[in-house]
Amino acid sequence: MAKRFFLFGLGFSGRVIARRLVEAGWEVCGTTxxxxxxxxPGVRILPFDREHPLPPNCLDxxxxxxxxxxxxxxGDPVLDRMEGAVRAAAPAxxxxxxxxxxxxxxxGALVDEDTPPTPGLDRSRRRLAAETxxxxxxxxxxxxxxxxxxxxxxxxxxxxxxxxxxxxxGQVFSRIHVEDIAAAVSASLANPHPGAIYNLxxxxxxxxxxxxxxxxxxxxxxxxPEIPWEEARATLSPMALSFYAxxxxxxxxxxxxxxxxxxxxxxxxxxxRSCL
Numbered sequence: 615m616a617k618r619f620f621l622f623g624l625g626f627s628g629r630v631i632a633r634r635l636v637e638a639g640w641e642v643c644g645t646t647x648x649x650x651x652x653x654x655p656g657v658r659i660l661p662f663d664r665e666h667p668l669p670p671n672c673l674d675x676x677x678x679x680x681x682x683x684x685x686x687x688x689g690d691p692v693l694d695r696m697e698g699a700v701r702a703a704a705p706a707x708x709x710x711x712x713x714x715x716x717x718x719x720x721x722g723a724l725v726d727e728d729t730p731p732t733p734g735l736d737r738s739r740r741r742l743a744a745e746t747x748x749x750x751x752x753x754x755x756x757x758x759x760x761x762x763x764x765x766x767x768x769x770x771x772x773x774x775x776x777x778x779x780x781x782x783x784g785q786v787f788s789r790i791h792v793e794d795i796a797a798a799v800s801a802s803l804a805n806p807h808p809g810a811i812y813n814l815x816x817x818x819x820x821x822x823x824x825x826x827x828x829x830x831x832x833x834x835x836x837x838x839p840e841i842p843w844e845e846a847r848a849t850l851s852p853m854a855l856s857f858y859a860x861x862x863x864x865x866x867x868x869x870x871x872x873x874x875x876x877x878x879x880x881x882x883x884x885x886x887r888s889c890l
Contacts, residue, residue: 616641619803620673620705622662622692623682624652627711627761627795631680632657634796643676645683664688667695673703678803680709681748685740693747700751707806709799710748712741714757714788714813719860722784726865727757727811735856752808756798759815759864763792767889768829768882777830779823780850780858782843787822787857788815788864791879791888801873812869818881819863825882832886 619635621628621644629652632642636656645668646652649661662668664686673679679700681692688694700708715738716731733739745755762768771777798814823840830837847855869875879885 617677618643618675619678619680620676621645621680621682622696624654624657624659625682626763626766627758627792628680628682629654630763630792631682631796631799634800638800662692664691664695668699670699670702672696673699673705676703676705678707678709679703679705680711680799681753682711684737685744687740689740690744690747693744697747697751707803708748708751708753708808709802710745710753710755711795712745712755712757713738714759714815714862714864715860716742716745716757717860717862717864720862722786722861722863724863724865725813727813727868734859737856738860749809754802754806754808755811756795756802757811757813757864758795759788759790759813761792761795762789762882762885762889764889766792767886768825769832769886769889772826772829772833772835777826777838778846779826779838779840780843780846781821781823781840782846782858785821785843785858785861786819786863788819788862789825789882789885790815791877791885794875794877794879797878798869798873798875801875805873807872810868810872812873813864813866814869815864815866816877816880816882816885817866818883820882825886828883829886832890 624644643658645662718732718734
């Protein structure tokens with residue numbers, strides 16, 4: 615009999631996770647706000663949001679439950695509406711996709727899972743609060759670095775003519791290819807450690823302008839001109855500015871040691887080539 619997996623939130627990462635599990639023989643059910651079909655063959659799709667919760671028994675019989683839905687201004691919409699259902703179903707494995715943003719700014723220094731979170735942004739503080747609630751259920755917490763993959767990468771930004779090379783001295787970002795996120799979740803399902811926290815990122819935190827330049831080299835086009843930070847900050851949107859508020863390198867050793875994950879895309883170089 616196939617094992618059953620329930621996924622709240624069939625977004626960019628959720629769809630790749632779902633497809634991987636279907637290919638591995640799992641029976642997968644997932645949610646979108648509308649309940650309409652997404653690119654997930656073999657996945658049963660249900661509508662869910664804060665105003666439209668699922669029936670209390672919807673999780674009965676599922677072996678694993680994963681949440682990739684971000685918190686909103688009122689908190690975690692999944693636990694606010696479905697915590698009772700998660701507790702009643704008591705799945706053998708629970709997971710929550712969080713963000714390395716909970717660590718806050720460390721001036722480019724290295725952080726790991728034992729580094730106390732000091733989120734500086736409101737959205738990161740909401741993530742940390744959601745993490746705490748999910749850990750109370752025994753969930754595995756996956757702190758994701760900047761997610762990229764086919765259709766959502768520097769290669770796509772360059773092709774669309776939207777890439778900018780903003781240079782803020784000393785600024786680096788950690789990243790993770792979406793396929794490596796799915797691999798880490800699959801590895802955790804096979805080797806559970808309830809309540810554990812894992813940083814999911816690649817091996818090379820890098821300045822964002824270097825990533826754009828590499829994407830341009832792969833495409834054989836001239837990179838856009840570098841824009842000094844003092845000039846760029848006057849034109850960037852508040853959301854774009856917020857990404858530069860935190861500066862840190864993220865350690866992924868626990869993911870490798872405990873889960874045995876071998877990154878398919880250990881740096882952005884391999885990852886961007888795959889996005890071609």
